[in-house]
Amino acid sequence: MMQRMYPNQQILRSICRSMSSLPTYETLKLSQPKPHVTLVELNRSSKLNAMNKQLFDELKVCFEQLNTEKSCRAIVLTGSGKAFSTGIDVKYLSGVSVNELGEIDDVARKALHLRRMIQSIQASLRSVDKCEKPVIAAIHGHCIGGGVDLSACCDIRYSTRDTTFSIKEVDIGLAADIGTLQILPKSITNHSIFRELVYTSRTFNSDEAQQIGLIGRIFDTREAVLEAAISLASVIARKSPVAVQGSKINLNYARDHTVDDNFLFASAWNSSMLMTEDIIKGVMASAVSKDKSNKDAISEIKFEDI
Structure with a gap:
């Protein structure tokens, strides 16, 4: 007797089918759960999908290719494991400080090196924003720092009810420079609370994220938010x-x-x-x-x- 497969199970099983027409990556996992829908998963689950140089590089290559990939009309972006993303990998930042900047004596040359590095990371995340295919973020677990930046570059943002958000940069002595302060102000509905969140770096939940216009809809589980995002992407993919x-x-x-x-x-x-x-x-x-x-x-x- 054939066992009935429920919608969530069907989606999770379809995620396992890799797209043969697209390259494989170490920090990203691609699949095609529905016709013309590409699922892109950040694939550093053991690091809570913290972003290192390889992820930034692969993200740019991936979305530039999806931009012209004929089999792709809509994209769902999510994180594997327990989190969407906890932001930039601290080990990566430490390596830049010790290994790269440590070899440069002149202050101006250090500044130029950092400027090029920041612009490279900006270009990686902007590849999501510039991709002509709609990108739907399915957020769960933690969305911290660079994770918020990445979500800002998506067209539509859904999250789970238990997601924890934080615009974390001020806590480490920085102004957010790869998306949050550059893109979100154009779409945020409550600038008073948004500025409070930016200046204090305090954590906030999905209800508050929805209140300021950061996310559109809230779901109970990762499976539910992923199912909704894929379903929406499928509807979009059937349009002209x-x-x-x-x-x-x-x-x-x-x-x-x-x-x-x-x-x-x-x-x-x-x-x-x-x-x-x-x-x-x-x-x-x-x-x-x-x-x-x-x-x-x-x-x-x-x-x-x-």
Whole structure:
């Protein structure tokens, strides 16, 4: 007798199937739980997914490739094991201080070296933000320091109810420089509490994270948040990739420009995008879906990859 497999079990089993069309990494694990959906897991669970140089380097390579990977239309980003990420690996920072800066005597040259290192890390996380495919963060356990920076670079953020957050940089004598202070202020809904969290580095829970607009939805378990994120990514992946990716490009442009600039950009963008065959498919499906028996017609359209 065949044993029934429940949704959570199906998702967890599908996670184990690696994508053959993508390279493998040491600090990341990739799989395809649904058609056109790529799951990217930070894979340093023994270190609570603390970020070292290799993870930063592989993250950049991974998301730059996913940006042009035809089999990928939506991405779920999560952490393996007990945490999303506890931030930058202290051992990595210590190595930079002792091994790299220790060999440089001149103060200005040390500053230039650090500047290049910071810009390299920024580029790694910005590769998530710049990826034209929507990225959904499924956060659980701990989301500390660089983990918050990484989540800031995602389009949509879900978390578990027991997730602990902290914008930790002030506690180690730094201003956050790889995402939190650069991207989140454009989307945070309560700047008073947000600044309190930045200046004090105190931990906060998922309810407070939702209150300030850091996360969108809260779930009880890691399995539930992952299931919801993958389900949402699957819905997005069934839409026109021309429309979805164009929407992300326009949203990111709008975040960083004036209203007048945004209208000019959108008019230039759609002057070519309006010629896509996806519009004809969508209009036809909308007409068909008015018949109750075909209410799912739009979601079943087969859009071509781009």
